[in-house]
Amino acid sequence: MTPAAVARKDASQDRQKRMIAEHFSRLARAPETGEKNCYTYVPGNLTELLRSFDLLPVLPEINALQSGMRGKTRDYIAVAEKAGHSEDVCAYVKSDIGMQEMGNVGPTGERLPDPDVLLLSYTGCFTFLKWFELLREKYKCPVAMLHVPYQGEGVVTPSMRKYVVDQLKEKVIPALEQVSGRKYDEDRLREHLVRSVQAENDLVAVLQSAKHRPSPIDAWFGGVYYIGPIFTSFRGTQDAVDYYRELRAEVEARIAEGKGPVSPEGDVTERYRVVVEGPPSWTHFRELWKMFADEGAVAVASTYTKVGGVYDLGFRHDPAHPLETLADYCMGCYTNLNLPSRVDMITQYVEEYAADGFLINSVKSCKSFSAGQLVILREVEKRTGRPGGFIESDLVDPRYFSGANIKNRLESYFQMIAQKRAGKEAS
């Protein structure tokens, strides 16, 4: 790995930073400009629909993870726990509650507006329901509830799709019309969806570039930057189209040059290819990335980068069927898949991306991800014959990140891969 004193940024990263800054600036000015906003979640987000009503999305999970990266969550969580929130529950929720109690200042240092409406797209996470109950109690604002059925049987049935579409028509759209003061305009929604598809195609090309050796990207640490715009407020916008076009060109250039991924510390020389299941630890994001990079470990695929949509396995928004495609999108998000489907996906990644093994970062906060991961570990090991590693931490609660312990486990894990490889070469 080439050391670098200052974190390196590609042009696409600078573009993303500008996009985010402009978005939060619009949100901060909303009380003066009169622009309306909608708080919602990443999995099952309906950004194109919100944008078609000129509503600005606000994503509390993203605020929490940004707070984690900026070292704010220890204080935020303390505020929430002091107010009676249990130490046992999701730290995203507590970070968000704490942030709001301390002025609701967003990641760019500007105050976020109070929600005009909460779009509770209840997709793959039970805590979402409780989280927006808490916010509703605080803000006394309207809530559009969208129950997205879980893929318990591993499929989307016509009944499930109809249930979601009917809720969109009869509950969500009327609520958004009322808040925004605009009538539902399906043609406008379609225009957003067309742009979504363009961005999705480029994102998939970026994610699948990791099949090259060396992989030009890190699909977990780097991946969280790549999914940023499309998972949050920008899907369906021209900004997102431009961002993904630029990102794809950068990645293709790296392939042409035979380069591996770039990390904040510099270029990474690929020694181990791993698939990663679970979200990163935002409070120690750079420290954890460095642990991987120091070992030459590159994530060639990850499940976390599928929580806001599983595009690399074929899904694209379909502008010809706008509400049906939104329904399918919601139901297809990673944490809305049952455990057998998750095992299938990780197994497929290990094989297709020629990974040496797979790693699970089990986070205390997110039981939607974590409950069952030890079974996933055993099952994927059994099916692929490749070793699984297991580390534990948290999303944004720094009390649950034990750096020395995690480093020790990672080093042992990579040594095991090296030994297996050496044994295979010897035979």
Place this chain on the structure above:
Amino acid sequence: MTATTTTAPESLLERAERLYRDWRLGAVHEWKARTGGLAVGFMPVYAPREVLHAMGILPVGLMGAGDDLEIIRGDAYYQSYICHIPRSTMEMALNGSFDGLDGMLFPAICDVIRNLSGIWKMMFPGKVVRYLDVPQNFEPELGGRFWRQEIEGLCAELAERGAKPLEPEALRRSLAVYNTHRRLVYGLYDLRRDEPWKVPTHELYPVLRAGLVIPVEEHIEMLKAYRAGVEADVSRRPMDLARVVLTGSFCEQPPLGLIKSLERAGCYVVDDDFVQVHRWLKHDVPTTGDPLDALVNAFLTDSIEHATRWVEKEPKGADLVNRVRRSGAGGVVFCAPSFCDPALLDQPMAVAAVEAAGIPWTAFKYAENTGQFQVIREQAGTFADSIQLWSAVS
């Protein structure tokens, strides 16, 4: 308890406790051997038992192994920050206790139980395994239609495994049986509310749990006999205890010792969240018209308020305040399992509501295998004393 009826209450209570503690599900195995029918397990908190009953299936409520089973293999499936009930459930599955179950239903209660359905699918491929995605939209044409189709899908799968096809007339009969059962359970809750010394919770609880593993008709007889016994027992006299509502214990259950500790600490539990499947619906389900529609509609419009259920209109905690008022309780005991997301995420909102209503409260957590109750007993005792002393003053 003094025996004055033909069924000796002591033996009834002993039987109830034996059934509740039998994690090997001996009663279920006996029933299957006797009838040759299918038995289907379900996790808390709600399952459409009437439908299973109408198909000739024995619904078997599973609420963990309590403090009676040492968890050895089950712990290997879960990280330290996951609650206890999936561990003991796995342990029982792995030690053969559930071999007699032909299927398992996992209601939408939280992400842990939801994901357990996936584990089950992988580990027990020969069984019927269903995640029960109960609707969070409560309009008949939206959530109702979806829920009906979910139930019909379940029925079709069970029929393929040998259950009787669901017939409307059979379902009507089952609705009527469960209506009777529900009235008896509510009747005991009403009696405990009015005269808690007659229905101590450490008795009522095993009686309710017993109903999860025996046919509903048998449990109806048990409920009637228990009621007759306690009403005839003149030795049960009022004591000067504090009346409390106990909330948060709807999935993983506290050990019986904890309930006894609360009572010994000076609390009359006059309302609780135990074994809510018996009381999930608040009233009779109509037995006229389309019976499946009636059951679906009852779920949509006549369910209890619950931490796992989206509350569309009423402020959070309002229902708890109403329960305190209705039961004449002097305080609330928040008694939730560790790491229980629905209960613990709900708690701050419920606390805010009871505080706004001027209702005293206390809170602690447990695991189903908690073995030390001294701290809880002291805390509950202090709380009960404070209610008795300060409520009287004010």
